[in-house]
Amino acid sequence: MANFMVESCVKFACSCGILNPLSKLYFCRHCLKIRCGFCLCHEVDVRFCSNCLENIPSSEARLNKSRCNSCFDCPCCHHTLSIRATSAQVARKSGEETPKEGDAADPSKVLTKKSYYLACLACRWSSRDVGIPDQISAKGAWPENEYVYQSRFQSILEYYQNVVIQNKQEKQEMMRRKTLKAHKFPSLTDRTGLNVSMIRRQIGWPDKNTPKITKATVTPSKALEKFDELPEKMFTEKLNLRNVTTIEQRHGQPAHQPFTVNKLYPQRKNLCIKRSLRCRQCEHNVIKPEYHPGSIKYRIQLFAAYHVPDVWLVSCEKPLKAGVLCQAVLKLSNPTIHDMTITIMDLPTQDEEYEMMEDLKKSFEKNFTSLITSSSTALSTSSFSRQTSITEDPRLVSKKTTADMKMLESSFILNHRDDSAEFDELAENPTVKDEHKFIVSRKSNKVSLKVNFTPNGDLVAGDEVIIGFTMQYTYINTVSNTPDKKEPQQHALTSRVYINMGRIPE
């Protein structure tokens, strides 16, 4: 996973045609296909605060605008604020001495009063800087700052919530009328052809089911024609940049957007989420984290790097020249515990690629319609409706190969991963009797290959040389979908690999 942060030169094509490094891809064990982030359904599992690691239910999170109740971010540098305690010794006032006679006898006694304030350890900002009084309790009721347009936003929010409700009701009304007509046979509950609302309407009573919404009205905003002139001192006085907030600081407080640093108030910390990812095609989970916010483990983790052989570019003959045969060394590694047979093949042609896209689209449509029909009744009744699968349109791979790669003459075996072999120094590599010529070396589950390629003749200096191939590998599926087949099944899977070999030098 060395290439997790840096741009990798080896990219794998997802079934939708988007290129990604292997570390960003997932592998659906049920479809046996590589999936990228767009081909997966993202669902929020857990909301939690990254500082106090408290699990916050979704309703509470919505109420608090997805912010933690107890943790704060520094308004100055956006680090987490920490609560500091100070103890100040306060001389006991004469008035307080009266309730306890015993204490009053000792006038020298002083009260130690603990008070708490917020401080940033990164930029040394503290809540005392902006004049927020120290709190008596650690969890302190820190003052919630009111912002100028709070009521305005509230009224706009209410208005639009009403609009949404109204739209929903109208839609329901429409649906009801439509479905009534659609029925060929009268339902048992509707034998008279009348339902409650129709009877009510005939009598002249108001409809009970649809309480009229009180229409909230908002005064629309108006654009101003005239502005106040800028004050004179704006031009004459020297600006002290230390007192002016930066753009980042202002964006940190979107409701306020303070101009001066003395109006920076601690911001409640944004919540984090844990996502579970679901394959859009088969609806199986691909990634499922553990619910506990403190845990970084997964219950289901189908990262492609655990299933698909990884490819590295080890070395490449330099300089690359257009139209001249070049040699490069690739390294393949097998992450699974079964031996793989690997065949390097040509990339699909454009027509084949279109065909693949069509197949994918069809399979999605089929899936989608079956989903709709099977769950339409359930969907209409329950308030829970699954996120409709918005599928990523399959596309052609954006990278075009700019070199002609000579395919390897035969397939070869990639040994399985053996964690214990790494510690066993004496263990000899199982020597393959007739090793292919293109194999440079073998070590545990890795194989180094020699590949030959010719950059296209029409490349000019500065152009990227990209080679591509289809890697077919055998994959042994240990979890079978069907209960009758107990033994693991072997599949031959393919993935398209694109490698950027570098640029043609100037």
Added chain:
Amino acid sequence: MDVPDLKIYPKALVCEESNIKGDVIVSAGCVIHPHCNINAENGSIIFGENCIVEEYATISNKNKSPGNYEILYIGCNNVFEVGCTVEALKIGDKNVFEAKSIVSNEVEISNGCIIGAGCRLEGKQTLLENTVIYGNDCLQREALEKQGSQILQIDYLRKLLPNYHHLRKSNYDPKKIRSAV
């Protein structure tokens, strides 16, 4: 290792493993950790009272050009944290140089400043009082709140360090010299 020009006032704590070169005066109450580098070969360095110089801190006097102060004056209550590099012209009181910060020559530091961890300060400038430098981009802000004192830390080090390190003896006592005169 004997440094002839090193003057240690009484009550100062200088570890033997510290790497001190040239003419250095360590005032009372200072704590100099092992493996810090104090280089006064180009001009003397004078530490004020109650300074802390932590491990791998590098303080050097590079005030060579004419017109500058020849001596690097370091005020009282300064803290040089682990791995900082300070070559400033002049340092006032109550400053903190956090871990791995770099202050190059030509910088004059007043009082109550904090150079954040990993921040670089370069080019000719004078830091105003109570400046805090923080973050990746070395942003500046003014601390309105006074920073806490380092006395507790000094007291703790004063107890702890002699248990594990050899110390240099104080070799300079202004009172004694005065009485001798």
